[in-house]
Amino acid sequence: MxxxxxxxxxxxxxxxxxxxxxxxxxxxxxxxxxxxxxxxxxxxxxxxxxxxxxxxxxxxxxxxxxxxxxxxxxxxxxxxxxxxGLELLPSLLVDGKGQLDIGVARSIMAMRSALAPDIAAAAARKGGVALADTLDALLDSMRRDAGQLGALQEHALAFWRRLVEHGGNIAFRLAFNSMTQTYVPIRNALAPVLQGELRDLENFAGIAAAVRRGDAEAAQRHGRLHVEIGRRALEQALSTVEAGGLRPS
Amino acid sequence: MxxxxxxxxxxxxxxxxxxxxxxxxxxxxxxxxxxxxxxxxxxxxxxxxxxxxxxxxxxxxxxxxxxxxxxxxxxxxxxxxxxxGLELLPSLLVDGKGQLDIGVARSIMAMRSALAPDIAAAAARKGGVALADTLDALLDSMRRDAGQLGALQEHALAFWRRLVEHGGNIAFRLAFNSMTQTYVPIRNALAPVLQGELRDLENFAGIAAAVRRGDAEAAQRHGRLHVEIGRRALEQALSTVEAGGLRPS
DNA sequence: CGCGTTCAACTGGTATGATAAGTTGACCAT
DNA sequence: ATGGTCAACTTATCATACCAGTTGAACGCG
The missing domain is CATH 1.10.10.10 (Winged helix-like DNA-binding domain superfamily/Winged helix DNA-binding domain)
Known part of the structure; x- marks a missing residue:
């Protein structure tokens, strides 16, 4: 089904x-x-x-x-x-003919790398045990669906959404929304590229544990390590294609 | 006049x-x-x-x-x-009656702290000597107008605009636009609060020098130190007022 | 010539009223 | 209970006015 x-x-x-x-x-x-x-x-x-x-x-x-x-x-x-403003990103990433702009993709990953650690840190400062519990539940789902990239992707997105929802920072939240709206249309094409990051349950767990302890610094560190995996992977993939052009969805 | x-x-x-x-x-x-x-x-x-x-x-x-x-x-x-998306920030920061939302202000400063270092780093990687020259020219203007807060503010904004224009990262650029549009309507109220940062020519000079050397790490460090000054100052100002409410412009 | 005035021909802004197309919920028949 | 019917909503689109601000060329005066 x-x-x-x-x-x-x-x-x-x-x-x-x-x-x-x-x-x-x-x-x-x-x-x-x-x-x-x-x-x-x-x-x-x-x-x-x-x-x-x-x-x-x-x-x-x-x-x-x-x-x-x-x-x-x-x-x-x-x-x-x-x-x-940032809301223009989706239109810039894939143009009217569905062609993907590599420079824009790189830019987005760089911005993600800049924001994600601080999002995790803010969540650790404000989230508390309640957030940690829902994150642990998501971790269980990730372990259960470890083989299915698409499911992992959904769980990862939900994980970050929880973090940003509980970080108490509305600017982060709106920026996350803008980036998500850019990400969703191309997520299927991105899944194989980002599989290294999606399978990095170690740092996900590290963030969850840091949130439980209220350890902002650790959350930040794990966040940074985690998204760097994806950034590097996409960087490598883009430099090989560089002119081919992926198709959304 | x-x-x-x-x-x-x-x-x-x-x-x-x-x-x-x-x-x-x-x-x-x-x-x-x-x-x-x-x-x-x-x-x-x-x-x-x-x-x-x-x-x-x-x-x-x-x-x-x-x-x-x-x-x-x-x-x-x-x-x-x-x-x-992020373009909603201005409407959220100051509502229909001109009242300023402190939580939103905090959020914006946190996001600025997250992005500014990487903006400086990107500029150092891609800017080159040409960018460094224009930054030095702006530094001269800052030194000349050291006494006038309003002029300093304009120069500082131009400084960052140059950095983000030459960083080659369109996501940073659009986010910067969104944040600038949030900042401009309240910049007069903000000037005295941020004067410590506005007068921090040391890190401005550090960024300019790092751009000239192509030293991304140094640019990032100076950027972080610089914006932290403003973030702390606003944090202190907000925690004292906390319920008063500044008026834009 | 130089310079302000006038004015017709643009432009976007607002108003009105009619019709098409999709949604909803109550009602009904099976 | 299930599905069909239908009237009373809604938004979507259209056509045609007229109001209001801009522009530029033509004009006239010094």
């Missing part, structure tokens, strides 16, 4: 489609910073949709800081490298 | 206003997760605006992952702690 023989039918609204098209053009550089966007009326005619749909899409581009809008003048494209 | 005796006139569109109102209700917990949003027609009537404005606002809420929308049913409020 497969985990999901069926997948949700995709339903994309018109404004979603318009947003994706415009965002993709901007992120690919086809619409460079400073370039004025076509008028809403032009766009709606060119795309064959109502002007309301175009306006909704442009409002979202504005929120993502991809364009600046002002009444009376055309909307202009902004420099997303200087303006956009 | 003040730096800016005039400020830009604020112009908020109707949909912006609707968005802020709804987002504030959600972030304050007035509209808890799972709660269905009023129908678009109800909202437009209650707020006295046309339905298009409401729809644009809801599209933005959807993009921020504050609500889930599906045709035929009411939109429902999501749990932003579990869904939203």
């Amino acid at each position: 497969a985990r999901s023989s069926f997948s949700a039918v995709r339903k994309e609204s018109l404004s979603d489609s318009v947003y994706r098209q415009l965002a993709d053009k901007i992120l690919r550089g086809e619409l460079p910073p400073g370039e004025p966007l076509p008028a809403e009326r032009e766009l709606s005619e060119a795309l064959g949709v109502n002007r309301g749909a175009v306006r909704e899409a442009i409002k979202r581009l504005q929120q993502a800081r991809l364009v600046a809008v002002r009444q009376g003048g055309n909307s202009v494209v902004l420099d997303y490298l200087a303006e956009a | 003040a730096r800016s005796s005039f400020s830009a006139v604020r112009k908020e569109s109707l949909s912006d206003s609707v968005y802020r109102q709804l987002a504030d209700k959600i972030l304050r917990g007035e509209l808890p997760p799972g709660e269905p949003l009023p129908a678009e027609r109800e909202l437009s009537e209650a707020l006295g605006v046309n339905r298009g404005a409401v729809r644009e606002a809801i599209k933005r809420l959807q993009q921020a992952r504050l609500v889930a929308v599906r045709q035929g049913g009411n939109s429902v409020v999501l749990d932003y702690l579990a869904e939203a």
Whole structure:
């Protein structure tokens, strides 16, 4: 019995489609910073949709800081490298055609390496025994499903989610959300690459034990060792492919 | 002669206003997760605006992952702690009434402490002499404006911006953007608190020198020492006020 | 020529009302 | 209990106005 023989039918609204098209053009550089966007009326005619749909899409581009809008003048494209927030990561990692950007992947792993140790440390400071118990339960699940990479992956993600939920740091939590949303679409392609990290139950256990003792420093150390395994593995995998391009999911 | 005796006139569109109102209700917990949003027609009537404005606002809420929308049913409020991305930080730090959330401020400083060292390290690896030159120029400006906290603050922000621009890590860069957008609205209130860090030209110089040598480890060390100054200072300031509440700008 | 004024032709912002399409829950027949 | 029907919701989309701010070229005055 497969985990999901069926997948949700995709339903994309018109404004979603318009947003994706415009965002993709901007992120690919086809619409460079400073370039004025076509008028809403032009766009709606060119795309064959109502002007309301175009306006909704442009409002979202504005929120993502991809364009600046002002009444009376055309909307202009902004420099997303200087303006956009972390929520843009998923669109940057895999572009409109499903191609994976290796530089972005490297960047994400580096950021993960920077944050994960401190997430573990914060959890150790604030989590307490209750958190340690749920972490131990997850460790049991990991040991039970040691052979199934996909299951291990889910458990690992849940492990980190617990840590970040109980660390009391909302910035870490939001950043974790952004990174998770980037990770999930490509997790199947990533599982074999990260298997060394996924099977590193030693540091998972080390973190759990450190949380139980309230030992922030130990949690930080185990966290750092753990994610470095994955970072190195991905680094090696990327440098061999470097131009091939993995496919999401 | 003040730096800016005039400020830009604020112009908020109707949909912006609707968005802020709804987002504030959600972030304050007035509209808890799972709660269905009023129908678009109800909202437009209650707020006295046309339905298009409401729809644009809801599209933005959807993009921020504050609500889930599906045709035929009411939109429902999501749990932003579990869904939203880092771009939500500014709205969380200072709420609709301009009150500053101390826990959020602490979180941000912790995240800054986690990222800054690695940002400096990445810049040292990739920046080269060209970056070092611009950093030295900024150092000169800092020494020249040593007495003016506001100017120092601008220079420090530019210093870090240069580092993150040349580190070649787009995740760091986007996260930096998100944090900067959080920082700017309250920077005037923060300047006196962070003055110890702003006047720490020693570690700024250390980072610049490390960049010139391509010494990532030294850059990381100086970066860590530097931001820890500010983190400790804010920690102390917050624990004394703890319930007072600073005002932005 | 230089410089401000005017104004028509843009742009986005708001409003109204109609129709299509999907969801929900009560009701009913089997 | 199960599944079908249907009316009353909801959001999605559309078309067409008109309001409001920007822009640039044409104009006129010194």
